[in-house]
Amino acid sequence: MxxxxxxxxxxxxxxxxxxxxxxxxxxxxxxxxxxxxxxxxxxxxxxxxxxxPSKSALLDGVAERILGGVEFEAAPGEHWTDQVRGQCRAFRQIALHYPRSTLVVMTRQLRAPSGLRPVERALATLREAGFAGETAVHVFRAVIAYLTGSLLREVGVTPALAPAPRDPAALEDAVAAGFPHIAALAPVLGRCDHAAEFEFGLELLVRAIEALPRDAAQV
Amino acid sequence: MxxxxxxxxxxxxxxxxxxxxxxxxxxxxxxxxxxxxxxxxxxxxxxxxxxxPSKSALLDGVAERILGGVEFEAAPGEHWTDQVRGQCRAFRQIALHYPRSTLVVMTRQLRAPSGLRPVERALATLREAGFAGETAVHVFRAVIAYLTGSLLREVGVTPALAPAPRDPAALEDAVAAGFPHIAALAPVLGRCDHAAEFEFGLELLVRAIEALPRDAAQV
DNA sequence: GGCTTCGTACGTACGGTGTACGTCCCCCTC
DNA sequence: GAGGGGGACGTACACCGTACGTACGAAGCC
The missing domain is CATH 1.10.10.60 (Homeodomain-like)
Structure with missing residues (x-):
């Protein structure tokens, strides 16, 4: 019919x-x-x-789908520091593409391959850069921590201190309440260029990692 | 009666x-x-x-109370790098003291003084260390990002990759699925000493910050 | 073709949630 | 004692996730 x-x-x-x-x-x-x-x-x-089977499993599916969409392939001759930068930026790109799903993706721990592929790529980069197993994992976890915090702030899950002192009244309050440094930096604290902040911290981390002793430096 | x-x-x-x-x-x-x-x-x-007035306001109160309990006073003659370390560790201490409240505390953006006091202390340390306003805020935000990510992982909100390859079957799966580095590092990835990881990343960051150009270095 | 079987879609129902609203009662002030 | 105000409370509503029972259409078998 x-x-x-x-x-x-x-x-x-x-x-x-x-x-x-x-x-x-x-x-x-x-x-x-x-x-x-x-x-x-x-x-x-x-x-x-x-x-x-359940709403929870459905959210797992959401995380898996989004995580699977990241492009992690590195240019062949790229220096390992640029590979690290590229992988971090790839993560940021999906977070910005699915801003309101970011917390969901990050809070689900998935055993599925789509969750392990980025891990594999990151560890490969670090080991090829000459970091021994233990150190590679430490570095990996430090970078993940920075990424997590940066992206959760950028998508608005965590406060950015950004739109707070827009009005002068809040500023006066700050200085009156005994927060002179906040008052002095209010114009800077009021803005938050997420891309610039992301790159600043990323550069900080990459340089620190570069300064770490390596077993077998290459490239 | x-x-x-x-x-x-x-x-x-x-x-x-x-x-x-x-x-x-x-x-x-x-x-x-x-x-x-x-x-x-x-x-x-x-x-x-x-x-x-509402459940949301109640959770704000929870965040405010917990955040207010941090001890942020620095020893007088302490080097600024040790002050940074101390403030980060103070944050970690409350997170560990209220593990299941950590996500609540972090996701609530509060304008109350108890939320601004740690900010004020951190900015004071950085400016006294000789960082100009703009740079102080960049550094502050990078450290906050690392702290956020580290602590959310430690309290279990975010995955730690820790108890995954406890059994050898998962390991075999990993190598079979084309994840050789994960397979090779499985024993390391299987453990996660949160305190050690925290200190490793913190040291990485502090050293990187120390290497940054400062307008007026002191101490 | 007729019958059986099975997977999928669906309606209903239960125990939970946050909270708007109206009522009642205790205590304080005059 | 009379009046008033504030806090405690019960009820009610709209919503949530999901367990359970039912109905129907396609596929396999005789």
């Missing part, structure tokens, strides 16, 4: 994940509910559970 | 905040509900709203 002539595209885990991502980016992570996703797909709520 | 002879301690914003912190630490942040807090205090749910 006619309902068969307009078959909706089959309900699928992939379509559900896509709808969830769209919903998060459009209306925020806390607006995501199974009902909202079902409505978006024009489908009953419980039909989702035929393809996804 | 007799109900007056056993007067419950007056319901108070402070007591509500304390109950919330206790609940978060005992049963996790997602177990916090107005009903659970009220039950903990032996009180009706809606009575809470006489002292707290």
């Amino acid at each position: 006619s309902p068969m002539d307009v078959p909706r595209p089959a309900l699928t885990r992939d379509r559900i994940v896509s709808a969830a991502i769209g919903l998060i980016e459009r209306r925020g992570a806390e607006a995501v509910s199974m009902r909202a996703i079902a409505a978006e797909l024009g489908v009953g709520v419980m039909s989702l559970y035929n393809h996804v | 007799s109900p007056m002879d056993v007067p419950r301690p007056a319901l108070t914003r402070d007591r509500i905040v304390s109950a919330a912190i206790g609940l978060i630490e005992r049963r996790g942040a997602e177990a916090v509900s107005m009903r659970a807090i009220a039950a903990e205090l032996g009180v009706g749910v809606m009575s809470l709203y006489n002292h707290v």
Whole structure:
């Protein structure tokens, strides 16, 4: 009959994940509910559970999908420090592309390959740069920590101190409350060029890593 | 009458905040509900709203209380690099003292003085070390990013890659899936001494900051 | 072709959430 | 004692995740 002539595209885990991502980016992570996703797909709520065991697993799928979209391939002859920079910037790019999903992606610990591929690439770069196993992991974890903090700030999960002292009243309050340095730096604290801050800290880290002793320096 | 002879301690914003912190630490942040807090205090749910305008404001209070408990005073003659280290470690101490509240504290942007005091102390240290305003803020933000990422990992909000390859099967999977470096480093990746990792990255950052040009070096 | 089987979509229902609203009662002031 | 104000409380609403039972359409078998 006619309902068969307009078959909706089959309900699928992939379509559900896509709808969830769209919903998060459009209306925020806390607006995501199974009902909202079902409505978006024009489908009953419980039909989702035929393809996804739980909301938590669905969010795992969101993280996996987003993480899988990063481009991690390095230019062949690139210096290892530039490879590190490139991998960090690749991470930043996806975070900016899916800003409101960033916290979701970062808080899910996934064992799936899409989560391990960036780890593999980073460790490869560091070991080829001449860092022994133990040191490579230390460096890796330090960089990850910086990345996590930077990106969570940039997407607004964590405060940036940015729009605070826009008005002079807050500034007066600051100096009156015994915060002279904050008052003095208010114009600088009021702005936050995320790209510049990211590069500043990244350069700081890369230079520090470069100064570390290596077992077998190459290139 | 007799109900007056056993007067419950007056319901108070402070007591509500304390109950919330206790609940978060005992049963996790997602177990916090107005009903659970009220039950903990032996009180009706809606009575809470006489002292707290909303759950969000209550969580602000939690963040404020915890942040206010940090000890930021520096030893007088201390070198500025040791002051930086000390302030970072102070932050880590509260994070470890309230592990399950850490995400709540970090994701709330508060304008209250208790949130600004650590900022003021950090900026004072950096400016006294001879960093001009702009640079001081850049350095401050880089350190904050590292702190955020480190502590969120340590309290378990963000994955640590730690207990993954406990069993040899996962390791075999890793090498089979084309992750040779992960496989090779599995024993190192399997452990994560958070204190050591924290100090490693902190040292990396402090040395890098020390190498930065300063307008007026002192001490 | 007829029958069975199975996967998927769906409606209903339960226990949870934050909180708006109205009521009641105790205590303080006059 | 009378009046008033503030805090404690119960109820109610809209929403959440999801367990459970049902109904229907396609596929396999005789």
